């Protein structure tokens with residue numbers, strides 16, 4: 481198969497859809513890979529690295545889209561890319577269709593085959609191509625939180641791990657899923673006093689087993705949260721209710737009960753946030769302050785660490801990309817229910833129910849396009 485890896489052109493996106501190692505794997509499977517010049521630069525990969533891995537470099541995005549049967553990228557295509565997409569071309573990338581109607585219509589019109597990272601789903605209902613980014617964001621939330629606890633950045637001026645003779649900072653993690661567990665692990669490793677809350681008792685049992693002794697687990701409820709926010713220095717929002725807006729576990733009135741300089745990192749901001757006063761921010765301007773409480777609410781946290789994020793993402797996407805290239809999308813999706821669930825729009829038909837429902841469009845069962 482002829483595979484194309486374009487450079488991401490969305491504002492501030494430095495990740496890339498395939499690493500040189502990934503390209504090499506595809507080439508060893510007998511495929512031809514074209515990479516747009518400087519596509520990997522933001523993630524630390526030079527054109528020469530891709531050439532050594534067996535790719536051919538093309539100077540323009542038009543040439544990459546023009547030649548490829550399958551495009552592997554990271555973010556959804558943006559307006560300027562729509563017209564480059566050809567009928568029957570397979571696009572393997574994040575789409576998040578339900579959040580942007582014009583993209584859905586454009587992909588229907590282009591008659592492309594859109595296989596979305598975010599809906600590839602394992603039998604246990606986990607989302608293997610979202611997990612790596614949650615791991616990155618969870619770990620990063622503590623790094624950022626520790627930074628904004630510093631006095632010059634308007635935090636309490638407390639060192640996360642304390643020092644001998646001085647108590648460490650107290651970290652509260654709301655939600656014990658992928659983000660929350662990674663956050664708790666990092667905070668614990670830095671020596672903080674960590675409490676992690678979840679509503680799922682089985683999950684709390686598991687966390688109690690695997691996390692170190694400086695992480696305590698507690699059942700999440702409104703009463704407990706109201707008590708704990710008064711004594712904690714860094715609070716991480718990491719809840720998710722699949723398919724729904726995040727619940728506001730921290731309400732506006734609670735800010736006044738927190739210590740001045742408390743830092744809130746609401747990782748769940750991309751689902752509306754679990755802190756009422758949270759509104760999306762960017763890496764250029766990541767924080768704002770309300771009632772002396774620092775809010776960090778960057779919606780695309782992994783974008784700040786493209787070197788790590790690209791490798792984490794492509795470690796997860798590559799095995800699927802190889803299946804798609806080796807078998808063609810129809811056979812690969814017929815053989816793998818995980819991949820089949822990734823199909824969202826195929827040759828002008830919406831084959832993912834959630835997307836059809838979001839915009840009141842006709843829904844075609846995915847089986848009928850295989």
Ligand SMILES: NC(=O)c1ccc[n+]([C@@H]2O[C@H](COP(=O)([O-])OP(=O)(O)OC[C@H]3O[C@@H](n4cnc5c(N)ncnc54)[C@H](O)[C@@H]3O)[C@@H](O)[C@H]2O)c1
Pocket residue numbers: 611613614615617654655656657658659660677678679680683700701718719720721726727729746747748749750751778779780781782
């Ligand atoms: N900002 C970013 O850059 C970024 C990056 C990755 C993920 N995210 C977001 O982070 C959020 C968490 O993702 P995840 O992968 O950890 O999800 P997950 O499904 O693995 O975990 C969510 C956890 O929240 C728990 N939960 C639900 N309601 C709760 C409540 N009332 N109190 C306490 N816990 C509750 C669930 O039981 C579950 O364990 C999502 O909104 C995701 O989109 C944001």
